Amino acid sequence: MKTKVLVVDDSMLMRSLLTKMINLAPDMEVVGAAPDAQDAREMIKALNPDVLTLDVQMPKMDGLEFLERLMRLRPMPVVMVSSFTESGSDITLKALELGAVDYIGKPRTDNGKSIESYAEDLVEKLRIAKGARLHRSVARSPSATTVAMPARAGLATSGAVIFVGASTGGTEAIKDFLLGMPADCPPILIVQHMPESFTGSFARRLDALCAPRVIEAQGHEKLEAGSVYVAPGHSHLLVRREGGGLYTELAATQPVNRHRPSVDVLFDSAAAVLGSKAIGVILTGMGKDGAQGLLRLRQSGAKTFGQDEASCVVYGMPREAFLVGAVVEQCALGDMARRVIGAIGS
Numbered sequence: 001m002k003t004k005v006l007v008v009d010d011s012m013l014m015r016s017l018l019t020k021m022i023n024l025a026p027d028m029e030v031v032g033a034a035p036d037a038q039d040a041r042e043m044i045k046a047l048n049p050d051v052l053t054l055d056v057q058m059p060k061m062d063g064l065e066f067l068e069r070l071m072r073l074r075p076m077p078v079v080m081v082s083s084f085t086e087s088g089s090d091i092t093l094k095a096l097e098l099g100a101v102d103y104i105g106k107p108r109t110d111n112g113k114s115i116e117s118y119a120e121d122l123v124e125k126l127r128i129a130k131g132a133r134l135h136r137s138v139a140r141s142p143s144a145t146t147v148a149m150p151a152r153a154g155l156a157t158s159g160a161v162i163f164v165g166a167s168t169g170g171t172e173a174i175k176d177f178l179l180g181m182p183a184d185c186p187p188i189l190i191v192q193h194m195p196e197s198f199t200g201s202f203a204r205r206l207d208a209l210c211a212p213r214v215i216e217a218q219g220h221e222k223l224e225a226g227s228v229y230v231a232p233g234h235s236h237l238l239v240r241r242e243g244g245g246l247y248t249e250l251a252a253t254q255p256v257n258r259h260r261p262s263v264d265v266l267f268d269s270a271a272a273v274l275g276s277k278a279i280g281v282i283l284t285g286m287g288k289d290g291a292q293g294l295l296r297l298r299q300s301g302a303k304t305f306g307q308d309e310a311s312c313v314v315y316g317m318p319r320e321a322f323l324v325g326a327v328v329e330q331c332a333l334g335d336m337a338r339r340v341i342g343a344i345g346s
Helices: 010-023 037-047 062-075 089-098 115-130 170-179 197-210 265-272 293-301 317-323 334-342
Strands: 003-007 030-035 053-054 078-081 100-105 161-167 188-192 213-216 227-230 236-242 245-251 278-282 303-307 329-331
Touching: 003 010, 003 037, 003 115, 010 030, 010 115, 030 037, 030 115, 037 053, 037 062, 053 062, 053 115, 062 078, 062 089, 062 293, 078 089, 078 115, 089 170, 089 197, 100 115, 115 334, 161 170, 161 265, 161 293, 170 188, 170 197, 170 245, 170 334, 188 265, 197 213, 197 227, 227 236, 236 265, 245 265, 265 278, 265 293, 278 293, 278 317, 278 334, 303 317, 303 334, 329 334
Parallel strands: 003 030, 003 053, 053 078, 078 100, 161 188, 161 278, 188 227, 213 227, 278 303, 303 329
Antiparallel strands: 236 245
16 A cells, blocks of 8 residues: 655645655655645545645744644654755754654755655655654653753763764654763764754754753864764764874765764774773664664673664664664663663773
């Protein structure tokens, strides 16, 4: 049975283009195309689609307001398809917080990407969204927010460094993980698959919410306790030793596992430089990036953690890491920060 898709966009041209792209996939069918939230609401009732594409800027009710109501009243997989997903990263991050599974910019001809390539990306995101676990990405009430652990004697001077990798569903998973971290946590380096226009906004958003300081890595920052370094979307992030200190390093080399930044590159550098002083964490995401790197981390003596299936939006990367024997301990996202901190010095 084909996946039923509902396209929501105020542009007739865009609705037509997206419909043609999606209908070319043998396993998908656009069952309706709505110009606004009101029509979309009626079509959802009548057509019962499996997944929805949603624009942000629409008449009567904007996409974010509609998304918030939809996820509260009738949760379903949503992929944001909007020009705002490229220029308005804050809006897109808000959409992911409200419950959207993923995002993609509107098709363009001036970004070096062919329409065929764009269509492949769009369809793949819709396939992933259909199988996603929505309960992990829906915004929670303030009372359900993870509580940061209190400072612990010796934590900041333990010499440990935490390395985190994530992809689809990772923006909220990383937020949850960092909300559980104390202000004096060991240095944390993060790779989240996202465009370079997003990573700065992502880091600023996390910095405003979490006890540790969060920045987008620029390269050559000395690692400090209580600081989190997010890989920029244009380069791989590595750790290197210089003199008596540890520093971030950026490398705009070829993508690895189709990604730059790549989780494998980060984990490999951690294994080589820190070994048993490293802690590796792999969170929700599609694909296998990070699985082999986490295995090399474990083989170097590091403690390694994987998010469990029940708490993942997409149990792809953690599953691959678990299957190759890279994960020492598998746990729910809500318990991850506590387990990681507990492993330091144990």
